[in-house]
Amino acid sequence: xxxxxxxxxxxxxxxxxxxxxxxxxKDKKFVLYKSSGITLFDMRIEEGLCPDxxxxxxxxxxxxIQEVQKVFNQQLEKDVRSDNPEKVKETLLNIMEETLTEPKxxxxxxxxxxxxxxxxxxxxHYDVIKNLLDVTSKDYxxxxxxxxxxxxxxxxxxxxxxxxxxxxxxxxxxxxxxxGKTKTNTKLLTMTEKLTEEEFKEMxxxxxxxxxxxxxxxxxxxxxxxxxxxxxxRLDGSGYPYGMTKISETAQIIGLIDCYEALTxxxxxxxxxxxxxKALTLIKKDVEAGRFDKxxxxxxxxxxx
Ligand SMILES: [Fe+2]
Ligand SMILES: [Fe+2]
Numbered sequence: 001x002x003x004x005x006x007x008x009x010x011x012x013x014x015x016x017x018x019x020x021x022x023x024x025x026k027d028k029k030f031v032l033y034k035s036s037g038i039t040l041f042d043m044r045i046e047e048g049l050c051p052d053x054x055x056x057x058x059x060x061x062x063x064x065i066q067e068v069q070k071v072f073n074q075q076l077e078k079d080v081r082s083d084n085p086e087k088v089k090e091t092l093l094n095i096m097e098e099t100l101t102e103p104k105x106x107x108x109x110x111x112x113x114x115x116x117x118x119x120x121x122x123x124x125h126y127d128v129i130k131n132l133l134d135v136t137s138k139d140y141x142x143x144x145x146x147x148x149x150x151x152x153x154x155x156x157x158x159x160x161x162x163x164x165x166x167x168x169x170x171x172x173x174x175x176x177x178x179x180g181k182t183k184t185n186t187k188l189l190t191m192t193e194k195l196t197e198e199e200f201k202e203m204x205x206x207x208x209x210x211x212x213x214x215x216x217x218x219x220x221x222x223x224x225x226x227x228x229x230x231x232x233x234r235l236d237g238s239g240y241p242y243g244m245t246k247i248s249e250t251a252q253i254i255g256l257i258d259c260y261e262a263l264t265x266x267x268x269x270x271x272x273x274x275x276x277x278k279a280l281t282l283i284k285k286d287v288e289a290g291r292f293d294k295x296x297x298x299x300x301x302x303x304x305x
Contacts, residue, residue: 005030005055008064012098013054014041015071019064023051030055062106068098069110073117080121085131089147092132096143096175103182105217112219115171119164122154129154142181142189145261150174152257152303159303172219173227173250177258180210180228204240207232223250231255234291249296256292256300259283276304 005022013021021034033054034040040050056064072095079087095114099107122129132151153174157167181189184206188199195203210228219225230251233239239255247255263279274282280301287297 008054008056015068019060021054065107073113077117080125083128085128085135089132089135092147108217115168119167142178148261156303169221169223173224177231177254180206183209207241227251227254236290
C-alpha cells in the first residue's frame with residue numbers, strides 16, 4: 001500500500017501554498033501544520049521555527065509538484081534572462097528531478113511551460129542554452145543527459161527554422177525521451193561494466209515504458225510519446241524495440257543527438273568521452289551504413305557551429 005504521507009523536500013518547503021503540510025507527532029500521528037493558502041515563508045522557515053520534517057499527503061503529490069514547477073519555472077525565466085548557464089542547468093535539474101519523482105499525467109505536462117520559456121527566450125539568450133553542455137556535473141544521470149540532449153535539440157530546431165510549435169515539440173521530445181528509465185533498476189543505469197544480455201534486455205524496456213508513461217499524459221502532440229518509443233530504432237532495422245525502418249523525423253533527430261551526447265559527455269561513468277570531431281566521425285560511419293539519415297546528420301553538424 002502506498003504511504004499516505006510523504007516527506008517533503010526541505011529545500012522546497014516554502015514553495016507549497018495550496019498544498020497543506022503536516023508534521024508527525026511522537027506517537028506517529030500526522031497533524032496539520034500549515035493549511036492551504038499560506039506559505040511557510042510567512043512563518044519564517046529560515047529561522048528554523050518549523051519542525052525539521054514536514055510531510056505532504058500522498059494524494060496532494062501531483063498538486064505539490066505543480067506548485068513547485070510553477071516556482072521553478074519563474075526561477076528558470078530569471079536564470080535565462082540573467083545569462084547564467086550554471087543557474088539554468090541547476091534549475092532545470094531541479095524541475096526535472098521534482099517532476100520525475102512522480103512521472104505521470106499531471107506532473108509531466110508541466111514540462112511544457114518549461115519548454116515554452118526556453119524556446120521563447122532562446123533567440124535572445126541562445127548562448128545560455130548552448131553553454132549548458134559545458135556546465136559539467138559530478139554525477140552523470142539520465143536527467144542531465146536529457147537536459148543536454150534538449151539543449152542540442154533546441155539548437156537544431158533553430159538551425160533548421162522549425163516553427164515555434166515544432167521547436168517546443170522537439171525540445172519536449174528530447175527532455176522526455178528517456179523518461180522510461182525512471183522504471184529501470186538504478187543499478188543498471190549506473191553500472192560501469194558492460195551489460196549482460198539479460199541486463200541489456202531490461203535496459204531496452206525504457207522505450208516501451210516511456211511510451212506507456214507518456215501515453216497517459218495530455219500532451220497536444222503524439223511525437224513526444226513516439227520519440228520515447230522509437231529513439232533507438234535505426235533506418236536499417238538494426239535498432240530496438242521493433243527493428244523498424246520507418247521512423248518519424250523527430251525520433252530520428254533525437255536518436256542521433258542522443259548518440260552524440262552519449263559519446264561526448266565527460267561525466268558518463270563507464271567510458272571516457274571523445275571530442276566532438278571524433279564523435280561526429282563515428283556517427284558518420286552509422287550514416288554511411290544506413291542507420292541514420294544523411295540530411296539530419298548534416299543539419300546537426302551545422303547546428304553545432
Ligand atoms: Fe534511450
Ligand atoms: Fe538517451
